[in-house]
Every structure is written in C-alpha cells, then in structure tokens.
Amino acid sequence: MTEAPAGPLQGLKIVDISTVVAGPFAAGLLGDYGADVVKVEMPGAGDSLRALAPHKGGAPLWWKVTNRNKKGVTLDLRQAEGRQLFGKLIAGADVLVENFRPGTLDRWGITRAWLHGISPHLTILRVSGFGQDGPYRDRPGFARIFESMSGFTQICGEEDGRPLHLGYPISDAIAGLFGALGVLAALHDLVRHRERRGQEIDCSATEAMLRTLEFLAIEYDQLGVVRTRSGNRSQYAAPGNVYRTQDGKWASIAASTQSIFVRLCRALALDALIEDERFATNPARVKNFRALDDIIGGAIARLSLDELRRTFAEHEVGFSPIYDIADVFDDPQIAARDAIVRVPDAELGSVRMQGVVPRFSETPGRVHHAGPTIGQHNDEVYGALGLSATEIAGLRARKVI
Known part of the structure; x- marks a missing residue:
C-alpha cells in the first residue's frame, strides 16, 4: 500500500x-x-x-x-x-x-x-x-x-x-x-x-x-512599443545584467530600486554615480544603460567572484553567481x-x-x-x-x- x-x-x-x-x-x-x-x-x-x-x-x-x-x-x-x-x-x-x-x-x-x-x-x-x-x-x-x-x-x-x-x-x-x-x-x-x-x-x-508577461500588452496599447530582445540586460531597471568577474566567473546583479542602486555604487566604490544626473533615477539609468553597464562591468571585472560575493553581502546588494545544477545542490541555503x-x-x-x-x-x-x-x-x-x-x-x- x-x-x-x-x-x-x-x-x-x-x-x-x-x-x-x-x-x-x-x-x-x-x-x-x-x-x-x-x-x-x-x-x-x-x-x-x-x-x-x-x-x-x-x-x-x-x-x-x-x-x-x-x-x-x-x-x-x-x-x-x-x-x-x-x-x-x-x-x-x-x-x-x-x-x-x-x-x-x-x-x-x-x-x-x-x-x-x-x-x-x-x-x-x-x-x-x-x-x-x-x-x-x-x-x-x-x-x-x-x-x-x-x-x-x-x-x-x-x-x-x-x-x-x-x-x-x-x-x-x-x-x-x-x-x-x-x-x-x-x-x-x-x-x-x-x-x-x-x-x-x-x-x-x-x-x-x-x-x-504582464506589461507587454499595456505597453503596446498605450505607447505603441513592440518590445524585443536585450540579451541579459533588464529592460525596465538598471543596472541589471550578467557581469564577468576577474576570475572568469559570471554574476547576475539586480538593482531595481533606488536604495539598492546606492548600495551597489558604494560597494563598488562608485559613489560619484549616485549624484550623476545620467543615473539619478531608474528611468534615467535605463535611458543611459550602455554607459552605466560599462562602468559597472569595469568595476566588477577587477574583483574575483569571492570578493564580489563578500562586498555585496556586506552592502546588501542583490546578487547571485550563475549556478548550474551542481551548484544548486551545494548551496547552503538550499x-x-x-x-x-x-x-x-x-x-x-x-x-x-x-x-x-x-x-x-x-x-x-x-x-x-x-x-x-x-x-x-x-x-x-x-x-x-x-x-x-x-x-x-x-x-x-x-x-x-
């Protein structure tokens, strides 16, 4: 039975x-x-x-x-x-x-x-x-x-x-x-x-x-926008992308709120970005995503994955390495x-x-x-x-x- x-x-x-x-x-x-x-x-x-x-x-x-x-x-x-x-x-x-x-x-x-x-x-x-x-x-x-x-x-x-x-x-x-x-x-x-x-x-x-897909229909209805591909980059919040670390690992980062963006800048010693008018608000950051991605990506490329993990944990920044299923099995939270x-x-x-x-x-x-x-x-x-x-x-x- x-x-x-x-x-x-x-x-x-x-x-x-x-x-x-x-x-x-x-x-x-x-x-x-x-x-x-x-x-x-x-x-x-x-x-x-x-x-x-x-x-x-x-x-x-x-x-x-x-x-x-x-x-x-x-x-x-x-x-x-x-x-x-x-x-x-x-x-x-x-x-x-x-x-x-x-x-x-x-x-x-x-x-x-x-x-x-x-x-x-x-x-x-x-x-x-x-x-x-x-x-x-x-x-x-x-x-x-x-x-x-x-x-x-x-x-x-x-x-x-x-x-x-x-x-x-x-x-x-x-x-x-x-x-x-x-x-x-x-x-x-x-x-x-x-x-x-x-x-x-x-x-x-x-x-x-x-x-x-939530906003796709209303965006087209109200703005006439037909959304298409953007790779790993978030189309509605910036920075939001997959970045490569100094040791060749990959990390996914999301800073979709203003407070997290400020913490991200401080974690990467990029405090000047906080007052930069190009990045002062999320709509501005989305508009200027290429310049922002270059800066964020350059800072991350100088850190190993472990260094990035430690500094982001200290500053409470949304972050994860790109896991495969073996990593999932090994994760302490899982x-x-x-x-x-x-x-x-x-x-x-x-x-x-x-x-x-x-x-x-x-x-x-x-x-x-x-x-x-x-x-x-x-x-x-x-x-x-x-x-x-x-x-x-x-x-x-x-x-x-």
Missing part, C-alpha cells in the same frame, strides 16, 4: 488523465499539497513523457518528478469496458484533469454531461494549447509554439541575434500553475455554493504565457531549507528532486514517492473500487488495463 497523502488538500480526490507536462504538472502540484491523485495512462507505452530524456537504465527521470505522489493505473478510455471502469473512478473523484485536444473525450463518449451525470460536483480542468474554442482549437500544441505565439520568445535572446527559446518548456509549467490555481478557485466556489454543478475550467497554455529531498522510487531505490513549494505552517505537504511505473497501482486502485483479482486479470488480458 502507498503512504497516505499529507497536506492542506488531504482528502481531495483527483483523476489525472492528462499527458506530458502541463496537465500532469497541475495535478502534481495538487498532489504535493496532499490531494490523492490517480494517474491514468493508456496500456502499453503509457504517457509520452516517459519517452522524453533524460533516462537512467530505461527509467524516465523527468516522469518521476512530474508524476510524483500519484498512484499509477492503466486504462484504455476508448473501449466500452474502459469507459465503464473510468465512470467508477470518476464517481469517487472531486477533480478531473485532462489535456486531450478539444473534442477528443466527447468523441469517446466522455462528455461533460456524462461526467456530471456520474459526479455532479466534479471540477473538470481542461488544459490545451489554445483553448476549447476559437480557430486554433484543433491545432496540435507544444511549449515552443505557446512561447512564440505569446510574445515571450521574441523578447529572449541577444539584442542583435535571433529569438531564443529557453532550455526548458517553461510555458507548460506556467499553464500547469494556472490550471492548479483554477482548480482551487473552482473548489472554493463549490464550498460556498454546493447547489451548483462542478465547473469546467478552460486553461489555454498560450493565454497563460501571455498573462505572465541545504538548510531541504529544497532538494530524497524520495523512494520503485525502479531506482531512491532519487533526489525538488521539495514542495510553498510551505504550509500547519499542514505541510510532502513528496512521498517518485512517479509510478506503468500500472503500478492497478490492483490497489481497482481493488478498492470493488473489482476482484479475477476481474482485474480479465481486464488486463483484454488490454482494457
């Missing part, structure tokens, strides 16, 4: 039939907070995320984080027997998470009316690339498309270079965050209005990414907070991964185990629904599970 969930959502029951990242990320966050999540995969190959790198001895490492804390079952929703068994899962659930192309579940007979006929208060989170309607609803969706279409990729990269995608599909994670937030908002509404049916939540990954935790895994014995964010004072969440193997909890979950061992074996033989 798996360990009981812990956290503020303990007792909440979620069925996750989504695949790859965005939907599973949303369900995984809720599982971090204590929800009981059953992850449903098609028999055989399972979720496509299992095929994405990295792997160790064939074991999918990315999968193990995105689907941690979940019970894993297999079920072919396209078969009549599969749909019938899925109805039993839904009968005891509070939330369904799916990210099929719009209309796919309807074609399989798994409509909103059918779902609410079984569980009237079921909250349905639908994560898709472009939303449940509109001219793009049927298009295939991928993170790079969402990031490009939202305007995000256009502002990433060197000033005179081509647009740059990040090294991680950030829009999938952001869509998952908005999806999880939407579920919690809908559940809160149900608490106050139990007479209502559960809501259907339409979460577009492209719109989630666009929402995250260690003190147990931000990387070791959890049991069915294939690898134990693995380390990120802990639960945020932290709750009275009902802390916990990572109980890494993502399950394909169908790992079939017997447990379907047995709890009242199926006998013989019935489960029959479903397995017929490739329903």
Whole structure:
C-alpha cells in the first residue's frame, strides 16, 4: 500500500488523465499539497513523457518528478469496458484533469454531461494549447509554439541575434500553475455554493504565457512599443545584467530600486554615480544603460567572484553567481531549507528532486514517492473500487488495463 497523502488538500480526490507536462504538472502540484491523485495512462507505452530524456537504465527521470505522489493505473478510455471502469473512478473523484485536444473525450463518449451525470460536483480542468474554442482549437500544441505565439520568445535572446527559446518548456509549467490555481478557485466556489454543478475550467497554455508577461500588452496599447530582445540586460531597471568577474566567473546583479542602486555604487566604490544626473533615477539609468553597464562591468571585472560575493553581502546588494545544477545542490541555503529531498522510487531505490513549494505552517505537504511505473497501482486502485483479482486479470488480458 502507498503512504497516505499529507497536506492542506488531504482528502481531495483527483483523476489525472492528462499527458506530458502541463496537465500532469497541475495535478502534481495538487498532489504535493496532499490531494490523492490517480494517474491514468493508456496500456502499453503509457504517457509520452516517459519517452522524453533524460533516462537512467530505461527509467524516465523527468516522469518521476512530474508524476510524483500519484498512484499509477492503466486504462484504455476508448473501449466500452474502459469507459465503464473510468465512470467508477470518476464517481469517487472531486477533480478531473485532462489535456486531450478539444473534442477528443466527447468523441469517446466522455462528455461533460456524462461526467456530471456520474459526479455532479466534479471540477473538470481542461488544459490545451489554445483553448476549447476559437480557430486554433484543433491545432496540435507544444511549449515552443505557446512561447512564440505569446510574445515571450521574441523578447529572449541577444539584442542583435535571433529569438531564443529557453532550455526548458517553461510555458507548460506556467499553464500547469494556472490550471492548479483554477482548480482551487473552482473548489472554493463549490464550498460556498454546493447547489451548483462542478465547473469546467478552460486553461489555454498560450493565454497563460501571455498573462505572465504582464506589461507587454499595456505597453503596446498605450505607447505603441513592440518590445524585443536585450540579451541579459533588464529592460525596465538598471543596472541589471550578467557581469564577468576577474576570475572568469559570471554574476547576475539586480538593482531595481533606488536604495539598492546606492548600495551597489558604494560597494563598488562608485559613489560619484549616485549624484550623476545620467543615473539619478531608474528611468534615467535605463535611458543611459550602455554607459552605466560599462562602468559597472569595469568595476566588477577587477574583483574575483569571492570578493564580489563578500562586498555585496556586506552592502546588501542583490546578487547571485550563475549556478548550474551542481551548484544548486551545494548551496547552503538550499541545504538548510531541504529544497532538494530524497524520495523512494520503485525502479531506482531512491532519487533526489525538488521539495514542495510553498510551505504550509500547519499542514505541510510532502513528496512521498517518485512517479509510478506503468500500472503500478492497478490492483490497489481497482481493488478498492470493488473489482476482484479475477476481474482485474480479465481486464488486463483484454488490454482494457
């Protein structure tokens, strides 16, 4: 038997039939907070995320984080027997998470009316690339498309270079965050209005990414400005860039408030800049960023990374070396907070991964185990629904599970 969930959502029951990242990320966050999540995969190959790198001895490492804390079952929703068994899962659930192309579940007979006929208060989170309607609803969706279409990729990269995608599909994670937030908002509404049916939540990954970009839309609307790339330089506060130290290391520095700018100048013995009219205010500094960057960069280039670390700590200046993941593991703040935790895994014995964010004072969440193997909890979950061992074996033989 798996360990009981812990956290503020303990007792909440979620069925996750989504695949790859965005939907599973949303369900995984809720599982971090204590929800009981059953992850449903098609028999055989399972979720496509299992095929994405990295792997160790064939074991999918990315999968193990995105689907941690979940019970894993297999079920072919396209078969009549599969749909019938899925109805039993839904009968005891509070939330369904799916990210099929719009209309796919309807074609399989798994409509909103059918779902609410079984569980009237079921909250349905639908994560898709472009939303449940509109001219793009049927298009295939991928993170790079969402990031490009939202305007995000256009502002990433060197000033005179081509647009740059990040090294991680950030829009999938952001869509998952908005999806999880939407579920919690809908559940809160149900608490106050139990007479209502559960809501259907339409979460577009492209719109989630666009929402995250905050000032881009209003800037264009009011000023006609089309923002583009600036490399590592901040476009809204100065100084804000990545600077090279004397020993060839890289440091990211942010001085987005006046008080921090003053402390930065004093830390680098550049007090004259404080009264220089070119740099007296943040708008002035942004306007004259090239001259400011040359001065700041020159001062930093005379210091080693350790020297820079010490003087900035003394003057309370926002600063970090550019970490790789090995540096993250070695950082004393990460260690003190147990931000990387070791959890049991069915294939690898134990693995380390990120802990639960945020932290709750009275009902802390916990990572109980890494993502399950394909169908790992079939017997447990379907047995709890009242199926006998013989019935489960029959479903397995017929490739329903």
